[in-house]
Amino acid sequence: MGDILSQTEIDDLLAQLNAGEINASELKSNKIEKKVKVHDFKRPSKFAKDHLRTLQIIQENYARLITNFLSGYLRTLVQIDVTSMEAVQFSEFTNSIANPAVLAIINFNPLPGNVIMDLSPSLAYALIERMLGGKGGGKIDKIRSFTEIEIAILMRILSQMLTYMREPWENVVDVKPTLNAIETNAQFVQIINPTEMVALATFHVKVGEVEGLMNLCLPHTVLEPVMDKLSTKIWFSMIEKGIDEETKSSLEKKVAETEVPIIAVLGKATLTVSEFLELQAGDVLQLDTSVDGDVQVMVGSLHKFNGKPGVKNKKAAIKVTEVIRREDE
Secondary structure, eight states, X not given: OOOOOOHHHHHHHHHHHHHTSSOHHXXXXXXXXXXXXXXXXXXXXXXXXXXXXXXXXXXXXXXXXHHHHHHHHHTSOEEEEEEEEEEEXXXXXXXXXXXXXXXXXXXXXXXXXXXXXXXOHHHHHHXXXXXXXXXXXXXXXXXXXXXXXXXXXXXXXXXXXXXXXXXXHTTTOOOEEEEEEEESOGGGOOOSOTTSEEEEEEEEEEETTEEEEEEEEEEHHHHGGGGGGOOHHHHHHHHHTOOXXXXXXXXXXXXXXXXXXXXXXXXXXXXXXXXXXXXOTTOOOOOSSOTTSOEEEEETTEEEEEEEEEEETTEEEEEEEEEOOGGGO
């Protein structure tokens, strides 16, 4: 609340105005103008900044997982990064798609409705070429439509990519995404009203020497049942809880039941190629291990034990004589 003027101060102010000592326009310009925020009623914002921030964290985790998967699956360098996460109208998303396109319609069980994954044609061709044994770096002179065989190859790759979508979403909902179909025309993917709001995640994808964009369209109608969980406060609070005792015991049980290969190396011998080719049944090879010496016991590819060969219950066996610690190697 501003200062209250006394009657004497008011009279003095009026006298100065009449005498021209004070300009009334200057007094008006000193008023602080209130900033007015424009609200578009045709495009209501259904996604808060907190929601978009949480969705971006989820998509960054997903990008990391499929980067590792595709690098091994395609046997080439793959790099995937999230470039933006924004709320747009569904019509804006579909209008930005060129034909032909690779539009994967994904059922986002148990959430209602479908989401769309949009893959640029250049990336799609690179994936197909790598799957068929090519380098996956050829330049495309002309964009053409995809054949049924190429669509089948893309469905196989995308289905594998969807299995890695479960882990990033597990703090929000236990999703089980499945690939319904792949469309090459944006007119056939009108899954919601054009004016509905969607959260659009844009990924920059590099497969070998080929670069392109991948978009993931998440309609508000699909995410509405879990909007209250799309909060960074809830997200980090769930992460800070850590592993409970039940989860810890479950992990310990799974690790204890994991099978690992154990190999006893009786010894090694070095031969020339000509000697190897002349080997016959009954030939004796001299190993580098003495008769009373220890043999190496390998767990996977790691030397973890030393032991002596023997027999137990009429079966070949190894008696462990020494444990090789990591610091002893």
